[in-house]
Amino acid sequence: MTTAHTAGFVACDRCGLVYAQDCADCTRCGSALQTRAPLSLQRTMAWLMAGLIAYLPANIYPMLLTSTLLERQESTILGGVVDLVHHGSFGVAFIVFAASVVIPVGKFLALFYLVFAVRRHWAMNSHQRHVMLEIVEFIGRWSMIDVFVVAILSALVQLDTVATINPGVAAVSFALSVVFTMLAAQSLDPRLIWDEAEATP
Amino acid sequence: MTPQEHTDAARPDAARRDSARPDVRPARQGLLARISLVWLVPMLALAISLGVAWQSYSERGVLIEIGFDNATGIETSKTQLRYRDVTVGTVERVTFSEDLSQVIAQVRVEKDVAGFIDAEAQFWVERPQVSVRGISGLGTVLSGVYINGTWDNVISAPETRFTGLGRAPLVGPNAQGVSIVLRARNGNQLAAGAPIVYKGIRVGSIEAPVLTPSGNGVITNGFIEAPYDAFVTSATRFWDTSGFSLSLGAGGVKLDVDSLASLVEGGVTFETLVSGGTPVDSGVIFPIYESEALARNSLFQDADADLLSVAAQFDGSVGGLVSGSEVRFRGIKVGEVSGLTMTADRVGTQRNVRLLATMQLRPGSLGLGQDATKADALALLQDYVAQGLRARLTSANILGGALIVELVELPQEPSLTFDTNAKPYPLIPSVDANLSDFNATAEGVFKRINGLKVEELIAAAISALDSVNGLVAADGTKAVLPELTKTLEEARLVLADLREADAGAKVTSALSSAEGAAKAVETAAARLPALAEQLERLTLRTETVVSSYGEQSRLISSAMDALRNISEAADSLQSLARAIQRNPNSLLLGR
Secondary structure: OOOHHHHOEEEOOOOOOEEEOOOOEOOOOOOEOOOOOOOHHHHHHHHHHHHHHHHHHHHHOOOEEEEEOOOEEEEOHHHHHHHHHHOOOHHHHHHHHHHHHHHHHHHHHHHHHHHHHHHOOOOOOHHHHHHHHHHHHHHHHHHHHHHHHHHHHHHHOEOOOOEEEEEOHHHHHHHHHHHHHHHHHHHOOOHHHHHHHHHOO | OOHHHHHHHHHHHHHHHHHOOOOOOOOOOOHHHHOOHHHHHHHHHHHHHHHHHHHHHHOOOEEEEEEEOOOOOOOOOOOEEEEOOEEEEEEEEEEEOOOOOOEEEEEEEOHHHHOOOOOOOEEEEEOOEEEOOEEEOOHHHHHOOEEEEEOOOOOOOOOOEEEOEOOOOOOOOOOOEEEEEEEEOOOOOOOOOOEEEEOOEEEEEEOOOEEOOOOOOEEEEEEEEOOHHHHOEOOEEEEEOOOEEEEEEOOEEEEEEOOHHHHHHOOEEEEEOOOOOOEOOOOEEEEEEOOHHHHHHHHHHOOOOOOEEEEEEEOOOOOOOOOOOEEEEOOEEEEEEEEEEEEEEEEOOEEEEEEEEEEEEOHHHHOOOOOOOHHHHHHHHHHHHHHOEEEEEEEOOOOOOOEEEEEEEOOOOOOOOOOOOOOOOOEEOEOOOOHHHHHHHHHHHHHHHHHOOHHHHHHHHHHHHHHHHHHHHOHHHHHHHHHHHHHHHHHHHHHHHHHHHHHHHHHHHHOOOHHHHHHHHHHHHHHHHHHHHHHHHHHHHHHHHHHOOOOOOHHHHHHHHHHHHHHHHHHHHHHHHHHHHHOOHHHHHOO
16 A cells, blocks of 8 residues: 555645655645654653653542541542442442543553554554554543542532542542543554554565 | 556645745754653653652651550551640551550651650540540540650650550650659549649649558559649648538538539648748658648657647646647647646645646747747747746537647736746646636527527417418408409400400501591591490409408509509500590501
8 A cells, every 4th residue: 555655745734735755844834744753652652651650649649538527538549449339339430440440551551552563563453553542542531530520529529627528649640641641642643553554564 | 556656646736836845854863853852751750759759758757556455446547646636647557466465556657756756755545534524535536536645855765665554644744843642541532633732723633543562551643733833842731632521610510522523533632731841852752631630730740840848737627638639829739738647746735636738839830930949949938938828728619528728828927937947848837727618608508599489489480371371261362263253354355355446457557548547547446435444344343353352462452553554554545545536647657
C-alpha cells in the first residue's frame, strides 16, 4: 500500500492540504508540516512514565478525607472499593473499580504495547492496533469520573463538624495521571503504526 | 500500485503549491533532535515523588510502646496520643506482650515531640469518668478514647517502652508543688482523687490509699500545687474532713459538713497551727488525724516539742480532772494536765492534803512564737503571776462533770512571786474553783426549760383547730353552696348575653356600610342597659346571699370585694351604653 510518506508527500495535519515533503509550513493554515510527528515514541513514553509515576501515589495516598461527628476516615481508591463490596454495593464498586483501576491500568498496558510494538517491529494486525489506540484515546477522559466524584462530594458535603469530605493527595495525583496518559495517547502518531505494517509485509 | 503512479494522481495540486514554494526548514540538529523535551515531565514527577517519599520517611515519627492492662477502646490507626490535648501520635498496632500479661499499644509519635518522651513520661487512657466532683472526658464518649501522655519539657535520653497507668496521674512531671505522704489509720474515708482543701479551697488531691507493708495503716500520696505548697510546713497538721461530724459540747450542738464532694469521696484539710514551721521537702510523711480537735491536740503530744512543766495545787475535790485535761489561757488551749498527785502538808497544827496537778505548757502557744524556749515561758509566767495570774478549776462544759485548768488573770489578787526553781515543778498559785456558778447556771437553764408552758400551748393549738373544724361543719357553710351555684348560673347567663352582643358588633364591623354598622351597634348598645340591670340584680341577689351568712368571715369580705367589682363593671357598662347611644360611631372609629 502506498502512503503519502513513501510517495514523497506531506499532508497538513490541520487542514489536510498536501505538499511535497520538503515543505516546512502550510501556506493555507500556517501549521508546521511533518510527515511523521517527530520523536512521537519518545514523547509517548515520557508522558506514559509521568502518568505511571503519578498513578502510584494516587493508589497509596487517601483519595477522600471523610470527617464525621464520630470519626475521621481516610479512604484510598482500593479501600473504597473494598468498603463498597462489604456494603453490598457491587454495582457501584464495579464502576469505581473499572474507572479508577481497570481503565488506567488498561491504558498503560495498551500504550506500552503500542510503543514497543512500533519500536521493536512486532508483527500485528495494524487495524487492531488502530482500534486499540482509538479506544485508549476515547476512554481516557472517562477516568476522570473519580476526580469528578471527589470534587462534587467535597463541594457538597461541607457541614462543618457533622460531616466534611475533603479531597486527598490521591485525587490530585490521579487527575495528573489521567492527564498524562491522555497526552501520551495523543502523542503517539498513528501513522507510525501503518509504517510498521508497511515494513513488515 | 507503485509510488510513481500515485504521484501522478496527486501532482496537480502539489505542483501548484510548488510554484509558491514555502520555506524549507532544515532538520533540527543536535541533542534536541534525538531527545524529546517531554522527558522533563516524568523526571520532574519522579523527583517530586522521591522528594515527598524521602521527606515523609525522614519525618516519620518514633515508635514507642505503651503497655496497658487491657485495650478497651483502643483502635489501630485511630486512637490518638495527646499531649495537653494536642494530637502528637497515633496508635499503629496493638499487640500482646510476650507472656500475654499486657496489651502493648505501639504509638507513632511525632518526631519533634519524641525527644521529650523520656523515662519519666506517663501515659494513661482517657475515658469518660463520672465522679462526685463532676464528669470528665465526656468528649471521649463520641470520639472514642485516646491515650493521654504527660512528660517534662526537657529533652533527655529517649525511652521507647512504657507502662500505662490505670488512671490519670495525680501529678504530671510539669506540676509545681510539693508531694507529701499522708498516713492514716484506715482508708475508708479516702478515695483516689479526693481533694486536699485549705480554708475551703482545693489546693491538691490524693492518690488511692494503699496499705502499709505491715498492714497497720494506710498511706497515700498527696500533692499540693504551687503556690499553696508554701502553706505546708513542718508545723502543719492534716485531718480528715470526710463525712460530717455532730458534736455536743460547750458550744452547743455542732454539725460540721464539709463540701458535698468530700462528704462522699472523702477529703483532707490542713492548717498550720503554730507559726514558725520550716518548709517541707517532697516525700515528707504527715499523719492524718481523725478530726480537727485531734489534730490540734497533737501539737501537744509531739515528743520533740519543748514543753514547759509547771504545777498547781488545788484544794477540795478535783474529780473530773484527769491526765490529758486541757489547760486554757484566755480560752485558748496552751497545754494539758500531765499528772495528778496528792501532797500532804501541815499548816500550823492542821494537816492538809492538797492535790498537785502537773501541767505541760507549750511555750509557742503562749504568744512567744515558735522559737520560744522554756526560759522565755518561765519569765513570761513570772511576770503574769506578779500581775495576778492564777490557776483555777472550771467545768469543761455545762453538761458534763469534766474539769479543765484555766489560767485566769485576777488583778485584785495580791501580787505573788513565781518560784521558778520550786520542786518538782514551778508552782502557779491557784484560787478556788468557781464550779458552783456553773452548776447554778445550768440549773437555771433547766428551770427555765421546765417553766415553758408547753402543755398550754398545745391545748391552745388544739382548740384553734377545733373551732376551724366547727366552722367547716356548720350548717350555714353548707347552705351557702347551692345559693352560690345559683348565682354562678345567673352570671353565666349574663356572660352569654354579653357574648351575643359582642358577636353582633363583630358582624356589623364586617359590613361595608358604616351606617349599617352604626345602626347595629346602636341596637347592641340598646341592650346594654338591660345587661347592666341584670348585673345589678345579680349583685343584689349575691349581696343578700352573702349577708345572710355571718359578718366576720373572710369569705364575706372577699365576696364583698367581688360584688364591688361586679357593680363597678355594671356601672361602666352603663356609661359605655350611654356613650354608644350618643355616638355609635365611636365604637368603629375608636373615638
